[in-house]
Amino acid sequence: MKPSRIVNPVLRQLLLAQPGKLIGGAMLAALTVVAGMALLGLSGWFITATSVAGLHASTAIVFDVFGPSAGIRLLAIGRTGSRYAERLVTHDATFAALASIRVRLFRGWSRPEAASRLLRQPAKLLFRLTADIDALESLYLRLLVPAFTALCAALLAGVALGFMQWQLGLGLAVWLLAAGGGISWIVARRAQRPAIMRTRAIEKLRSGTIDLVAGQTDLVMAGRIDAQRAALAQIDRSLAQADVALLRLETAAGAAYGVAGSVTLAVVLLAVAALVQQQALDVPLAALALLIALTAVEPFAGLRRGALEAGRMLLAMRRLAPRLEGDAQTPAAAAGAPGLSLHHVSAAHAGSQAAILHDISLHIGAGERVALIGPSGAGKSTLLAIAARELAPLAGTVHAGRACLFTQKTELFQDSLRDNLRLADPGASDEQLWEALHAAGLEDEVRAFAGGLDTMLGEGGLGLSGGQARRLALARLFLHESNVWLLDEATEALNAQTALDVLQRLRARSAGRSLLIATHLRREAALADRLLTLRDGRIVGDARRGTAAFEAALAGLRND
Secondary structure (H helix, E strand, C coil), X not given: CCHHHCCCHHHHHHHHHXXXXXXXXXXXXXXXXXXXXXXXXXXXXXXXXXXXXXXXXXXXXXXXXXXXHHHHHHHHHHHHHHHHHHHHHHHHHHHHHHHHHHHHHHHHHCCCCHHHHHHHCHHHHHHHHHHHHHHHHHHHHHHHHHHHHHHHHHHHHHHHHHHHCHHHHHHHHHHHHHHHHHHHHHHHHHHHHHHHHXXXXXXXXXXXXXXXXXXXXXXXXXXXXXXXXXXXHHHHHHHHHHHHHHHHHHHHXXXXXXXXXXXXXXXXXXXXXXXXXXCCCCHHHHHHHHHHHHHHCHHHHCCHHHHHCHHHHHHHHHHHHHHHCCCCCCCCCCCCCCCEEEEEEEEECCCCCCEEEEEEEEEECCCCEEEEECCCCCCHHHHHHHHCCCCCCCEEEEEECCEEEEECCCCCCCCEHHHHHCCCCCCCCHHHHHHHHHHHCCHHHHHHCCCHHHCECCHHHCCCCHHHHHHHHHHHHHHCCCCEEEEECCCCCXXXXXXXXXXXXXXXXXXXXEEEEECCEHHHHCCCCEEEEEECCEEEEEEECCCHHHHHHHHCCECC
């Protein structure tokens, strides 16, 4: 199976992640079904043959009971073993394939602009990562594998009965494929719309419920709480309607498979009865044919669940495909290269083509400190996002070492202090963590906590003051192995004493690192060796420390 022949990237990733195991699992599933059919057929033949042989002493004496008995025992043990192996192999291969898809999605979200989209639509993208990938699990386990086993069952039944009479075998195989496959196709087609409606309703219900709980205070103050509840109730009704439609289809499908099985059994019974009457077939073989026909429909009934979820699977493949197209590798960054260079860079806000940065060229050498100043909306934060590779430029090139962005917004998680710090360096020892906290001026306060590094934080860092949270983020910056620091309003909203202390610690730890600082504040700009004035997306001034222009630009900044 060549990768180029599988057009859909989701299907390609799913099937080619563990091809050997996926094929092996399907073969084991088919072997289990075939062994079950052979077991029932051989048992029926043996019982009937034994009964017939017992009618006469001469035939009873020469009748071999050991061979069929051994075959039945072998098939029973083999069926049990193959079932266990099939479950083990198919699920192991499926989980490994889904894990590889999740890795590609995470890598896709590390591309420029992906982080900002994730922040704008966290519930939607989380749904891609969880429910949509879970839907792909059913694609292999509940659709592809049952379809393959049903095909094998139809072929086995046709071959077995074909040895008795070729017309009967051919007719049975064609009937099974037409009836069993046709019912599955019709169910899949009719279930597609309610399955998609159900998936979308669950997504809306989850995100809407989170919005209701998290924003209930704002909704009450705005007088919109009842409207939000009514909207959720309407979504819940849509979900219930989709569930009812799917349950009705499942019931109808079960009835259709039952009718198909009864018709199959009745036709084969009449056919073998006629053959026995014509003495073209003996009674034990007739029993074998009848029991094989009885079991041949069951694998098709196993397709029912997959057919009902086919719409959900197709929707997941359609939504995930754009995120798996092309190379999912993260943007290349010259980790060992010092400094930062931008050459004729133009950039726009995420999702827009209207440039807000125009033909920006600058070079920051190793250990150099540069501050971006200018009015709000001039493009300072956008330039930092370009340097951090959170935003892809419209034009131009960016060359940077490994960069770390430190902003006024502190991202902390409901976890221990230790694990919040280790986001910057997962392999950091406790000694390194304490050293970083000491450098950030937070060591004494953390040691005063009863849990120390194991102190649990609430959502968003609840349990720490604003200053403590900023210092924790500063310690995380010190732990990060980067040679370019990007500071965006790093001390905004801090009191003057805390802000000056944070800046002094930044200055002490920044030796040998390149700094790019976006600021309106004089105290932050005073860290810099150069001041770049940005206005209307263009650099209109470049002043170096020790010049009159530098002092004039510094004096024009806010002095909070």
